Amino acid sequence: MPTPIERCDRRNAFTLIELLVVIAIIAVLIALLLPAVQSAREAARRAQCTNNLKQLGLSMHNYLDGNNCFPMGGFFGTSARYGFTRTYSFYLGILPFLEQGSMANSYNYSWTTFDTENTTTSGYGVSAMWCPSDADISRTRPGWGFLPDPYNFAYTSYGGCLGYFPSYPREYSYPKGSPEWTAIMAQTNGMIFFNSAVSLAQVTDGTSNTMVLGERTHEYLSPGDKDGYYWWISGQISDTLSSTFWPLNPQRRLKNIGGPAGFVAIWMAYVTGYSSSHPGGANFAFADGSVHFVKDSIDQWKIDETTGLPLGITQPGVTFQLPQGIKLGVYQALSSRNLGEVISADSW
Template identity: 35%
Template sequence: MIGNLVRSRRVGFTLIELLVVIAIIAVLIGLLLPAVQAAREATRRMSCSNNMRQIGLAAQNYHSLYKMFPRQALPNRGHTWAVAIMPFLERVDLFSSYDFSVDWNNSRNHDTIDKKVSTYTCPSTPISGLLDRAGGGVMTATTDYVPHGVVTSTIMNAGFVKRRKKPFGLINRSVTRMRDVFDGLSNTMLLTEDAGRPQFYVNGRLGPSTNDNGCGNLNVANGRAKGGGWADPQNFIPLHGFSDDGLSCSGPWAINKTNNNEAYSFHPGGLQINLADGSTHFISEQIDIEVYASLITKAELEVISAF
């Protein structure tokens, strides 16, 4: 009888033991989650780098065919660099449907410019592929990669970088050939990241609904950072330099303070650029703004040893 009672007892965990096990599992998850997130970001960053590498190669192929780099936007019609290189990104479909005989935002182009181009979006961007309301209320799909048009007189006058006689970047409204890049292809930026538009971000989080940064840069209204469309002729960015909070300029910070018309990414610690020689580099957000300005300009005879 006693033996039967012993055999009939249920074997299990006490409440305290269960709580201990749950606590251990929670600790393990807490330890593993950052590692998993870091691994995912490493994969996203690699994919982002591959996008920029493809774009850089497309720009090289464009130059081989037309003996010039793509321009920021063509005069009068406003057709952008991003449209120009599409045949070299295997997007002949969009290139063929785009009408170059009319303005970029003409109704004939509406059904083309609202199409997402995966090569133009960085996987690290929280919400990618959004439509941006551009000139005349036209909706255009966005790009996270943009050319640096110029080092502004604003930041030079503020004394954060030295004065430059030729402050213009590689991709601007004028024609640029390889022979015009006096700084050297390996010292001159082709594109940088300005991710997340049209949503307005500062320091890794959504910014306020309005922002007048005080230096003639594009002002934010309704939480929208302008110029994000790949077909929008305003998708190039200048270098103003920003304050630490990302809300005013000029300042000592070149990247990752705001995506309002400045270089910005969602990669921890920095962002990616590609150079005119076709290479892609990850640069620290602590980069000296003078060095960053030197990477932008193409004809100041500046040789950069490290960045």
């Protein structure tokens, strides 16, 4: 009699519960590992940003060796075609020291940055000017589209340091040599500003305590503003010049976008204040060629919570006035070159 075939009800497979447990374990492991991976990637981006600022700082010192001063922040020149009064930034002067001499030579100095004769230069992007954490900074955009001819602009994540006042004369309002012009220029205390030519001898606060360049993240701007600000070729305050007048990372700290009539518009905080996509602070290049990460927690002058503006500072005319006995923050002191502030090495 044949032996009956034995049946086996056991299956070599996972049950649904076991499968769900395995999936849950994998999900937990991913949740634990993902922040570490993201942190490592951000650390690499921050290191690249530091390297960019070191390259730019070194280029400025090479420029200094050849010209006995740091590059000029900008100046006005009228476009024969459009009538705008805006010219090139300090970046054009340091292009040869970034191995971009051919691009510097492509600029037509008989025209301004708004003339179509310079579209090749204005639309050329330089990777050393882009923080890798600044999303979308490498895109070329058509400006605000207000020019009758097609015109593309490339952008930069780094702005030259005006000091702690956003002082910038407008030649069409205050002619060169006028009392207003003279007053505005006298209040500039940074390294890179309108019509600047700062030598090392003028940095009396010490090169290791004086900022030259810092980050302003393009990512925080509104979609429309991304087209119109941070053009690397333009010497305008809202493009390649910045100030510590506003707190570091103002987009995270300012609650109010209003302000008293006649005062510098607070929306300028978002385009002229220093900011960063790095968590916790921003990178800055100093006049001695070093680069430091400045934390959001650095000591800064107090902000009026009702206006979002520095407490007690007024602007009765074209210049700013500090109240009697104001405490200057370490952040502001680091941005000035010659006002004699004493800054401890452990204060920032």
